[in-house]
Amino acid sequence: MPPRPIDGTLLKQGAEAHVYRSTFLLPNVPCLIKVRPTKPYRHATLDMRLTKHRCVSEARLLNRCRSMGVLCPAVYFVDEKRGEIIMEWIEGPSVRDFLHDCIDGASDPGKEEDNVDVRLDALMENIGQTIGKLHDIDIIHGDLTTSNLMLKHRENSGTTSEPQQGSQALLTADTSLLDFDVVLIDFGLGQVSNSDEDKAVDLYVLERAFLSTHPRATRLFDIILDSYKRNCLGSAVVLRRLQEVRLRGRKKSMVG
């Protein structure tokens, strides 16, 4: 089916999908439209199979997460033949942007580093908890990067009445980071699986994304793992498996 023109603002033209900001049914309900365009480099049959499968699977995973209490955008509408998902708009910075601002900001002489560190630690704790919960309901995200973790102001916390925008607001605000929820987005490569291997690879992908984007972030990732260990029921086996995946991924036999 041919793509339709999207009524909205193109926000991001990623490798996999185009993301638009628009409104859903009412002009005051913001939404996000995710479209997977056809990839002309792939065989048409393979392209259709992948687009359809990823679209449906993403919508199903989002629903499953939401019903099991893992925070993610709500699905409003799915058109799998056109490769479109219309979903809830999440207001807030990605963890990636937030970390960049924190790490850059921490080198400013005016900022209190300790304060930033405490906030970061709390955030890492929260991320570990969220991923732990996700894995406990047997969902594998498949593309855990810091760009796919968003921060959303908690609606029912009474500390601030005005919604804050951007990570600078988060950094400078007096409120603790615990007023912010970690929201998982982009389940395009996700799947349902209870295998330790899949969960370990999920963590490995995050670790790699973390360390390649933020070379100094080893300590932060350790906090995530520690929090995961405490908050996920099957964590012991998964973390043992992670050691194996690291060894195999990093030091597999490489013949030129």
Place this chain on the structure above:
Amino acid sequence: MTIAIGLEGSANKLGVGIIRHTPSKPAEILSNIRHTFVSPPGEGFLPKDTAIHHRSWVVRLVKQALKESGATVKEVDCICYTKGPGMGAPLQSVAVAARTLALLWDKPLVGVNHCVGHIEMGREITGADNPVVLYVSGGNTQVIAYADQRYRIFGEALDIAIGNCLDRFARTLNISNDPAPGYNIEQMAKKGKHLIDIPYTVKGMDCSFSGILGFIDAYAGEMLSGAEKRDPDTGELITPEDLCFSLQETAFAMLVEITERAMAHVGSTQVLIVGGVGCNERLQDMMGIMARDRGGSVYATDERFCIDNGIMIAHAGLLAFQTGFTTPIDESTCTQRFRTDEVFVKWRE
């Protein structure tokens, strides 16, 4: 003006190349020759036999390379050899040859990372300035981008390499290893037209090929033992050519996808394909379509530089040598495991 001789033998190709660098000029290839150990159909190359092949050919190749280059031993500034990664026994044979030459001619040694050799040669030949590199060969599948004096690995195959997957499937179908199993699969794939459903495994910027191999091996096994497989839409028989076609289409789509992800991640529009599988024209085409969609272009080289060769070792070694790097003789070991990101790239900004 500096001249280096490079010795490569990390897998079944033994290569000797001689290169000359002149400041502010492109590198000059004085000679670049190769001899390949070809195993019979249905068999891979074993480390022991490959090492014997390299030992018995290295002297002839060095002599011939020198003769073709027109350079004299006196003009050579350093001896570069592949330190790793690769198969142990073949690497050792070539390291011994390099050490011998260094002592015989009294020249400094430079140990080179094989993957960095591929990347630097690709950049030199194509003129790609700061590309995302897809390195695909029999032993490696990596998506690499340069940052802060290192070639950083953004994505890679979590289990077997793409070339290994193709080589092993060629053995299942009993396809000839001459000139290369991957080349013969490519030729057969050109005649295939039915796409069969093969597992497609991308995890973030990483991918996996063992599931694909297991699936298509089993599928081919059933066909070889007489089972009739038909395309569900047309009812036509599935041929071995269709299998090669399906394998390439699926596996290469995965490679292009992870490369595109890395390009989006680092904000680059150039792609450079290196390594033996990089010769494959279908892979180059697919990558080209993707890169053009992103407003960029693909850079690839032909078999002289894609497939393992001595000149890339000479080139990367000479780049390091010019920054003052040498490998003392008592440290001139080789290693099967040598990550691309372990090398400190002093010669780039």
